[in-house]
Each structure stands twice: as structure tokens, then as C-alpha cells.
Amino acid sequence: MKKSKFIRLIPILIVSLSFTLISACSDNNDSITDDIKNQTLTESDKTALLFMLEEEKLARDTYMYLDDLWTINQFANIQKSEQTHMNSVESLLIQYNVAYTILPVGEFANQDLQNFYDQFVIDGAINQANALQIGATIEDLDIVDLQTNINDTNNAEITTVFESLQCGSRNHLRSFVSNIEKGGDTYIPQFLTQEAYNTIVSADNEKCN
Structure with missing residues (x-):
């Protein structure tokens, strides 16, 4: 009889234990989410966000100008990405x-x-080859500045956004370099190290979040 009662209690204990574990996991996830939402910005974080807003605008505005001037599809497409x-x-x-x-x-x-x-x-108005060099230079600069700001922040949301932007800039750099090389020219990195540049352009396009 005692054994029968114990057997009947097993499903109840299992359900109770499962509920406790689920609740604990849920509470933990909520805590992580709240931690992310409640992060505060340092002055350095604020400066980084304001700067990167304008640096992305630099890319967008320059590509708008060069697209109007040369009607190159890359500038038309990438300016939308910069927006x-x-x-x-x-x-x-x-x-x-x-x-x-x-x-x-x-x-x-x-x-x-x-x-x-x-x-x-000024330089991009000289000819189409120069315009493509400008595009590569902007993406080169953007990748480096984003990495500097990623290294300097402890804010998870900023890191996530900046890493996504950096992924896009690597794809843009590959696109510009591909067109530069099709024209028989070469791009020499202005901000990236040669090693980092080689790693980027030799890789396939990435899927960015």
C-alpha cells in the first residue's frame, strides 16, 4: 500500500520539479533581458554613438553624390544600406x-x-576609377572605427549593433574592391592593416544581422 502511494506521487513530484526548473530558467532569462535593457551609457558610449551616426552619414552622403555623378549601381545600392x-x-x-x-x-x-x-x-569627381577608390576608403575607415568603439565599450547592445554594421562594411569593401580590380586597378588599404585587409577581401560575403 505504501509502495502504491509512492508510485502515484512520482508524476506529481516530476511535474512540480519541472515547473520549478522552468520558472528558474524563465526568471534567469528575464534577468538577463532586464540587465541589457537597463544598461546605462558612459560618456564614451554616447560619443561613440554620435560619431558613428555621422560616419555612417558620411558614407551615405558621399555615395549619394557619387551616384548622381557617375550612376554606378554600387553607389545607388550601398547608399541605401548606409541609411x-x-x-x-x-x-x-x-x-x-x-x-x-x-x-x-x-x-x-x-x-x-x-x-x-x-x-x-573632389577626388571622386575626377573619374569613375577614383570614385570606386573613395568607396573602398570609406568602408576601410568605417571597419577600423567600428572596431575601436567595439573594443572601448562594455555595452552589449552597442557591441551587437556595431558588429552588424562592421559586417555590412566588410561586404561593401569586398564589392568596391571587386569592381576596382575588374577595372585593372588595385586598392591599397588606408586604415586597415594589410593583413586584416587581405583576410577580409579573400573571404566570401557574409550574412549580416
């Missing part, structure tokens, strides 16, 4: 309630980025 990159950074700024301003096309609050844009449109 998506801007939107991703802007979403984080909104989420963390960081004040920002997006200036008109061709205008930048950061003087270094303004100088880059001014020079890029």
Missing part, C-alpha cells in the same frame, strides 16, 4: 535618450568627417 546603418545607430540614441542632430546632406558637426567629405567629393 539603414544610420537608422540602427539612431535607434540606440533614441532608446537611451541621447540628444542628436542629423545635419543636411554634406554637412557634419565633426570637423574631421567634414574634411573627409569635402576631399572625397
Whole structure:
């Protein structure tokens, strides 16, 4: 009789234990999610977000200009991707309630980025080969700056977004370099190390989140 009662209790104990484990896992996942949502930004994080918003704008604005000038499909397509990159950074700024301003096309609050844009449109207007070199240079710069900011932050959301943007920039770099080489020219990395550049361009396009 005692043995029978014990057998009948086994399913109840199993259900009870399962519920406890599920609840514990659920609570743990909720805690992780809350930790991510409740992360605060350091001043360095804010500066990085504001800078990368404008650097993605640098790419978009330059490609818009070069597309109007040369009507090269790459510039038309990649400028749309750069707008998506801007939107991703802007979403984080909104989420963390960081004040920002997006200036008109061709205008930048950061003087270094303004100088880059001014020079890029001059050099890119010389010929189509130069325009493609400018495209590769922008993606080269973007990959390096994103990596610097990834290394400097402890914020998981910023890291996730910046890694996704970096993935896109690697694909863009491969695209520009491919066209440069089809024209019989070569791109020499301006910001990436030669080793890092070789690793990127020798790899297949990636699927980015």
C-alpha cells in the first residue's frame, strides 16, 4: 500500500520539479533581458554613438553624390544600406535618450568627417576609377572605427549593433574592391592593416544581422 502511494506521487513530484526548473530558467532569462535593457551609457558610449551616426552619414552622403555623378549601381545600392546603418545607430540614441542632430546632406558637426567629405567629393569627381577608390576608403575607415568603439565599450547592445554594421562594411569593401580590380586597378588599404585587409577581401560575403 505504501509502495502504491509512492508510485502515484512520482508524476506529481516530476511535474512540480519541472515547473520549478522552468520558472528558474524563465526568471534567469528575464534577468538577463532586464540587465541589457537597463544598461546605462558612459560618456564614451554616447560619443561613440554620435560619431558613428555621422560616419555612417558620411558614407551615405558621399555615395549619394557619387551616384548622381557617375550612376554606378554600387553607389545607388550601398547608399541605401548606409541609411539603414544610420537608422540602427539612431535607434540606440533614441532608446537611451541621447540628444542628436542629423545635419543636411554634406554637412557634419565633426570637423574631421567634414574634411573627409569635402576631399572625397573632389577626388571622386575626377573619374569613375577614383570614385570606386573613395568607396573602398570609406568602408576601410568605417571597419577600423567600428572596431575601436567595439573594443572601448562594455555595452552589449552597442557591441551587437556595431558588429552588424562592421559586417555590412566588410561586404561593401569586398564589392568596391571587386569592381576596382575588374577595372585593372588595385586598392591599397588606408586604415586597415594589410593583413586584416587581405583576410577580409579573400573571404566570401557574409550574412549580416
